[in-house]
Amino acid sequence: MGKEESAGIQLCQKLLKALEALEEIFTQFDTLEIDFVTEAQRKINHRSALTAFILPMLVLSFYLTNDFAFVDNAAERSILQTFLGTFIVSFSLWALGIYLNSFFKKLFGSDSLPIGQKSLAKQLFPKYSRKREKMITDMEMLLDCEALKNTPIPEKYLNLKSLNYITETLRLEEASTLKEAVELLDLEIKNSRVQCTLTEKASTLRAEEIINGGISQTLFEQWLKERI
Secondary structure: OOOHHHHHHHHHHHHHHHHHHHHHHHHHHHHHHHHHHHHHHHHHHHHHHHHHHHHHHHHHHHHOOOOOOOHHHHHOOOOOOOOOHHHHHHHHHHHHHHHHHHHHHHHHHHOOOOOOOOHHHHHHHHHHHHHHHHHHHHHHHHOOHHHHHHOOOOOHHHHHHHHHHHHHHHHOOOOHHEEEEHHHHHHOOHHHHHHHHHHHHHHHHHHHHHHOOOOOOOOOHHHHHOOO
């Protein structure tokens, strides 16, 4: 293996390390989005379940404390009548609870209430915003590294698929320089059947779009933007 091939492989390995770090941050962004939506939904579910439990209990308390007939005449009623009365009341309250839980999930999940999704977004925003800003800073540092700033490889090939191909081409000595490896990749991707296996959107472009709030803006960011 010649010096140029060896130097090319070393450069590709540095680039791969930087891009793998970027991809890891992309994964963290996806996880952040999932965690945010999950926590928001969990709070909505908790509020709706608690409210749906309390209201039937209040109804039951009111029913019992007002000495309705099935309580006043409990001693005169048969066991079957008592059981049926208790069952009917319990079933009615259970059905009411199920209905209320569904109703309050929709209500608390809307943006119309002061304690709806807008309120949740404001509560959760500081916590998730700090995590997001940390990821943005990490991406900016990676994009500013020497390997990515001054690479001879075209930006469109700064993705894991393309770099792995270029590295393997040099390792197998199918090309003796980075330039030749890139030219070989140019030829390969002209074949539409293998194009998707050899290239994808540049990781650097994806990072820049997230940093600048472009088309790669995550659902998490969009969700917050609509509600804050």
